[in-house]
Amino acid sequence: MWERIAVILRKELIQALREPRMRVFLFLPPMIQLLIFGFAVNLDVDHTKIAWMDMDRTPLSRDLRARFEGSGRFDVVATPSSEEEVQRVLDGGDAQAVVRVLPQFERDVLRGRPTEVQVLIDGTNSNTASLVSGYASEVIAAFSQSVQAGQQNVRVLTRSPGSPANMRAPQIDGRTRVWFNPDLYSRNYFVPGVIANIIMIVTMMLTALAIVREKEIGTMEQLMVTPIRPLELMLGKTLPFALVGILDVALITTVALLVFHIPLRGSLLLLFACAVLFLMTSLGAGLFLSTISQTQQQAMMANFFFTTPAFMLSGFAFPIRNMPVVVQWLTYLNPLRYFIDIVRGLFLKGVGASVLWPQMAALTVYGVVVLGLSAMRFHKTLD
C-alpha cells in the first residue's frame, strides 16, 4: 500500500512541478499577497490632505491653522477662496476635508461670543471620514481650551489682581498603553492573517483541481484500472499539497519575520502544529469540491464561492466584533476564524495552548469531520 501511495505522490509532484509556470505559481501568489498586505494595506490615517478657507484672515485664524498643521495629521494642500473652489476641491478628491473659518472669527472669540469653525468632510470613505472628523474636533477642542484658559486667567486677574498669574485647575489625561502592537502598525495585524488565508486558498484549490483535472481529461479512468485503491489515491492526491501548504507557511513566516519584522512571541512549533490541524479541514474541503464538480471551471467557481465568505467572515480584514450578532454566531461555523485567532494569538500576543485550546479543539473537530465526510463521499463517487 505504501509503495502505491509513494508512486502516486511521485506522479503528483512531477505533474505539479513539471511545468515552469506551475512551479512559479505555487509560490508567487503567496508572496505577492504577503507583500501587498505588508506594504500597501494600511488603514492608518495620517497626513490628511485638507483645504483651508480662511475668510477671517486674522492672527487668531492663522493661529488655528498653525495648530492644524502642527498636529502632524493634516497637510494644507489648497486655499480655496470661493464656494465653487470648495466644491471643486472636494469633487475632484484633491482634499479629504475643507476647514472654513468664517468672517469675524477673531472678533467673536475675543468678545466671548461662541463661534464655530466649519469642517466639511468628504464622507465617501466612511472609515477615513470618521477618523478625520475625530482628529479635526480634537485640534479645535484643544484650541478652544487654550483660548478659554487664557480668557479665564485674564478675568481672574482683573477681578482679584493679587492672585497668581496661572490659576491651577486639575487636568486629567489618559495615559494609554497599547499592548502587543505599540506602534499600531497595520501590517502586524494583517501579515499573520495572510498565513491562514494562503494555506486555505492554495491547498483547497490545488487538491480540488488536481482531481477534477483527471476527470476532465479522462485520465481518472486510467487511474481506476490500476491496482490503486481509493484511499491510496486520496492520500496521494492530498499529501503533496499538504506539503506545499506547510512550505508556504514556512516561507511566509520567514518573510514576515525577516522582512516585515513581525514579532513571533509564541511557539513556532505550535504554529506548525495548528497549521497541520487546519490543513485537515482545508484538504477535506478540497476533496469535497472535487466530488461536486465535473470540470475545472466548476471547481474554481465553487472554490471561489466557498473561500470568499470564509475569508470575509474570519475576522481577517473585518473585525468579527463589528458584525451583527447573528452573523457573529455564523462565524463560529467558519474554521478559518479559529485558525486566524490562533495565528494572531501566537504572533502578537504570545499566548500558548493554555489560552488557545478552545480554538485548537474546534479545528481538530472540524478537521476530522470535514476530512472524514469528504473522504467517504470521494470514495463513493469513485465506486
Add this chain to the structure above:
Amino acid sequence: MSYRRLHAVFVKELHHITRDSLSLGMALAVPVMMLLLYGYALSLDVDRVPTLVYDQDNTQASRDLIRQFQGSKYFTIEGFAGDYAAIERGIDRNDILMGVVIPRDYSRKVGSGRDASVQILLDGSDSNTASIVLGYAESVVRGYSVTLRADMMNRRAGDRAVPPVDARLRVWYNSSLESKNYVVPGLIAVILQIIAALLTSLTIAREWEMGTMEQLLSTPLRPTEIVLGKMMAYFLVGLVDALVALLVGLFVFGVPLRGSIVLLAVSICTFLFGALCWGIFISAAARTQLVAYQMGLLSSFLPAFLLSGFVYAIETMPAVIRAITYVVPARYVVTLMKGIFLKGVGLNVLWGQLGFLALYALLVFFFTTRKMNQKVV
C-alpha cells in the same frame, strides 16, 4: 472579419456557458453573495468596545469618570476587575479590548487641583480598531477633563464661560457615514473584475487543454473573431451580473445614485470590455486552466480588491505602491463609481478616468488578438 463567423463563435460560447448550469448559477450568485456580505456583515465602524474597569480609587470622583465611559455609545463596560491580571486575561482571550485603570490617588489629586492621570490599556493587535478606540477614549477623558476644569475655573472666577470655539462638522456625500454607501459602489467594480477574471481566464486555456483549440484553428475563423465572439458571450453574463449588483445596491441597500445613469452604463461597459479582454489574454498566455486561474486571481482579483481604493485608501500607501495603483484599471472604475453614485459628478470631473479605461480596453484587445495570432503560427 465576418459577421456570420463572429455570430457562430458567440453562439457556440453561449451554449457552452448555459450548458454548465452549476458554473453559471455561481457566476450569478457571486455578486449577490458579496453584496450581502459587505452590506450587512462587514464594517470597519467601531462601537460598543468591550471594556473592563479596574477602579483602585473607588470614590465618588472615580465613579463619575466611569459614568462618562458608560454614557458613551462607543464603550460597553463588561465589568469591574480587581487586579491587572484580570485585564490581561481578558485581553489575551479576546473577551475585552480595553482596560481602564483609575489610580488610587485619583480623587485626592483632582480634589486638590493637581493633574491626575487615568491608565488606558488597549489591545493593539487590530491596529485600525485600536487607533479608533484610542481616539474615542482620549476624547471621553479630555471632554470630562475640560468640563471639570471649566467648572472649577468658573467657580473661582465667579463667572460662567462656555468654550469659545466649537467644531461644526459637516460630512458631504455620505452624511450618515454609513460604510455601505462607500463600499457598495466600489464593490460593484470589484465584482465585475472578479466575474470577468473567473469567467474568461479559463475559456481559451480550456480549449487548449481539451485539444479543441486545434479544431477551432482549423476552421476559417480569424483570431479577432474568436476573441470578439467569446467576449460577447461573457459580456452578456457580465452585464447581467452588473445589473443584478446595481439593483441590489440601489433597492436593497438604498445607496443613492446621484449622477447620470448613462455615464454609469458607459463606464461599466468600457471596464467590462477591458477586463474580459484581459481575462482572454491571460487564458491565451497560460495554456493550462490552473495557471490561468492563478494568474487571473493574481492580476485581477487581488489588485481590484486591495489596490483600487475600494476599502483601503490609496493615499496612505507607500509611494512605490501608489505608483503601481495607477496601472490598476479597477482603481479608475472605483473612482468613477464613487464619483457617479455618491458625489453625482459628471464627465467634466471624470473624463480622465473614463479615458484611461477606454485606452486600456483597446490596448488589451490589441494585444490579445496579437497573442492569438502568435498561437496560430
